[in-house]
């Protein structure tokens with residue numbers, strides 16, 4: 001990390017409106033397909049923020065979800081909104097944010113999980129995140145529904161419990177993209 005950059009972690013409740021607004025704007029800049037649901041999904045947990053002075057150049061957060069597997073509802077730290085401003089990539093900021101969030105996952109959850117973009121899959125795999133190979137589903141208001149389009153995109157960070165990565169994995173319900 002270059003000398004000027006600082007990483008901060010804080011719960012959503014401890015971030016002021018200007019910081020939340022900067023994080024939202026950064027993610028809209030990073031992701032072409034960003035939606036307000038995606039932003040809402042990044043709230044309610046612990047954020048890792050990279051600042052260069054007053055400029056926010058990196059954001060990621062981990063929020064709690066329940067993922068169903070093998071008859072268990074696993075307390076899961078789900079990573080959302082991971083992005084570094086394009087002109088600041090490759091300087092270790094993404095790794096620093098994930099270091100901070102993986103500490104939270106290991107300390108507070110039974111499992112870490114995230115839906116990876118194609119471009120970032122190798123970034124997560126190099127950090128020890130493992131591709132979920134089994135069928136993915138969502139627990140919708142109408143019951144469990146397969147989410148075939150997400151198969152091959154979900155990565156997990158097992159913490160304590162043994163997992164069969166080829167078995168089914170079902171996420172809890174939310175508006176917008178469920179994974």
Ligand SMILES: CC(C)(COP(=O)(O)OP(=O)(O)OC[C@H]1O[C@@H](n2cnc3c(N)ncnc32)[C@H](O)[C@@H]1OP(=O)(O)O)[C@@H](O)C(=O)NCCC(=O)NCCS
Nearest residue numbers: 082083084089090091092093094095116117119120122123
């Ligand atoms: C993915 C992302 C957050 C990584 O941030 P970053 O600050 O560029 O990453 P770092 O500089 O910390 O890189 C850490 C390591 O991962 C590697 N890496 C970074 N991005 C990578 C990528 N997309 N694919 C493969 N490896 C990658 C780096 O080469 C580096 O390897 P090294 O430790 O051997 O030198 C950033 O590229 C990004 O914002 N991408 C666009 C948004 C996105 O796809 N986010 C992921 C959503 S799931």
